[in-house]
Amino acid sequence: MLQKGSNTIKGNLITETICRHRMKIIAIILIFCVELSLSFRFFIREPVFPMNIFIIDASNAIFRDLLLAGILLLFRNNSSRIKQVVKDYFPIVIIASLWVAISMVIMHSLNLICNAMTIVALLTGVINNSLLVLAAGYLYMKRGTPFTKAVYFFAYLLTILFFYSDTAYFLVTSSHIEKMLFENLNNYSILSVIHTTDKLIFLGIGISLSLLILLFRVPKKLYYGPKGSSVAIILFICIAVNLVNFVTAFFYPQLLVTNGYDEEAELERARNASRSLLSQSVTLNLAQEFLRNDERLVAASSQLYRVAFSENETILLNDLGIKVGEKPAAVPNVFPYDKIVMIVGESLHRDYLHYYNPLIPAETTPFLDSLVASYPHSDRYYTSNKPTTQGLNSLFLSQLLYTDDQAFETNTTLFRVLEKHGYDTLFLEATSQYYNDEFRAYKKRFGMNTYRAKEDLEKEGYIGSSGWGYHNDVMYEETIRILEQNRNKKLFMVTKTIDSHQPYPYCGLTDEDIPTAIKEQPNNVYLKGIYWENITLQKFFQDLKDRNLLDDKTLIVITSDHNPHPSQNAHYKRLGEGDLTLSLAPLPLIFVSKNLKPFENFSGAAYASQIDFAPTLLGILGIPSPSDFSGRNMINVPEESSYAVGFLGDTIYYWSSDFHMKTDMYNGKDQNASEKAIIHWVQDLYAKYFVGDSVRALQ
Known part of the structure; x- marks a missing residue:
């Protein structure tokens, strides 16, 4: 009887405790269900549900709500x-x-x-x-x-x-x-x-x-x-x-x-x-x-100076097509385009296109191939530096070398030059702004008026971000929305996508939507990602046409931040050898517009690299290239004297129609006179960005 009575008392205590805390228990269950539901709705549109990221997202939200609820309960009691x-x-x-x-x-x-x-x-x-x-x-x-x-x-x-x-x-x-x-x-x-x-x-x-x-x-x-x-x-x-x-x-x-x-x-x-x-x-x-002590670190750039080229160096560089002291050619101030949209893919190799690489099935890139066949493009446009920020530095600052000293409030960049000529400038990023502190670093280094990233897209109501960030379909939809908002403004917009990132590019299609020729390939992981790039770009251009956004005052540029890293992955290697195995390799560069008059003298066979992009775009727009820029206007460069240059690690890369070279900038052993001359030239380009035209005479 005592045991039974004791159990009854315990049961009553438990019931009383549950009743007393019933609302708290209900609130916890409600928080759990609501946050799971919200997170699930955010990710459900993905073809393959990202379970790991879903768990992290939901767990963070639940812990946050419980912490806030605990604080409120403390105040209430x-x-x-x-x-x-x-x-x-x-x-x-x-x-x-x-x-x-x-x-x-x-x-x-x-x-x-x-x-x-x-x-x-x-x-x-x-x-x-x-x-x-x-x-x-x-x-x-x-x-x-x-x-x-x-x-x-x-x-x-x-x-x-x-x-x-x-x-x-x-x-x-x-x-x-x-x-x-x-x-x-x-x-x-x-x-x-x-x-x-x-x-x-x-x-x-x-x-x-x-x-x-x-x-x-x-x-x-x-x-x-x-x-x-x-x-x-x-x-x-x-x-x-x-x-x-x-x-x-x-x-x-x-x-x-x-x-x-x-x-x-x-x-x-x-x-x-x-x-x-x-x-x-x-x-x-x-x-x-x-x-704090007033003794401050002296920036390395303040120690830079330029040394004049010797007569022999000038001759050797001239043989490579490099004209020492060459001034940017004058350009007519015509402003043929009011809207420039630059699509920058992630790790997108030129040879991902069937047009360049027959090992890629024709069904993979039919739309991209049609753009190459119909519009001005470069067949020999090389990566100047990588990874992403270094590649973008070459694109927007026209610089080979990359250092922290280049990020200052008044540095010369493509964004700032265009802003001075009446363009609003915007950079749209697929990934989180917190990667590498980009929301602060990019605005300071590249100088765009507006920087927008994953967090801003979430505020616009977009859902389905997983992995690195938002996918191509969302990025292009937002690009269209921004263009419609700015119909009557001059705008330079960069849309940086992420879906072709290695390893394992993203594809937002189910197997039923993938062509058989791609599914049957043993390297279909990469091919599916390339096909997704092709499909989303095709829809983007169709949307531009449907909304009358692709007129003769609009220029669309398709390119990449850098080439993929040469991979040992068997899937990747089956896509081909040759240029795909280069550390710095060719990228797609396609110019699309109803008005192609500015490209009448453009040669797709000429060698160029990312540092040439900014001077080329400015030349197309009729804007003189700043002396700080290292590259040349591709339209003004004859094919026979064209070259491409890149820098990775400590190695300088050089390509031309009859000569390829790479040399270690800091290893003077066994370097010939031409290699030493190009090293001097690369170092001089970097110093010129900070000290301008002042040059020390040879000792």
């Missing part, structure tokens, strides 16, 4: 106490709330995904940025003198001013204030800001600052005054929260790698750099920058 604490420590609450608002601005500006790690970083930032006012408030609560009250107010006001200045700096640079601010803070810079800033902005700052100052108040009576252990508790909370933030930021990417999610791990590492903007203390940041 302690509402009366929290209301009194707000009254007792109102200035500290204002500072904490202000940092939450600033964090929202940062998250919105950087498209920072709101997962559990981001919320932990935000909470860490709230504590770190409240410490100065918290310390001053503690001092006042313990002493209660006019002096400690003044210190409390001064800490409050100073923190707000720090927040204002740092937020303004962030909106311009996407980072916290750096030493550069202090080095350039003088009466001239202050006056220039005052004269160029909209007076309504100053009015808004003045009003909001006045309101925040008026909100400073201290209670006449404390209900929850500080105790002896308060300092220890505050320090413990501060250390604990920062430790949790550090541990999650460090170990979560490691956990992803361990479970085979390398791409997601790379994304999370990049996001951590942005999350640090939420968790860092602005006050400490400013103090560190102010106290």
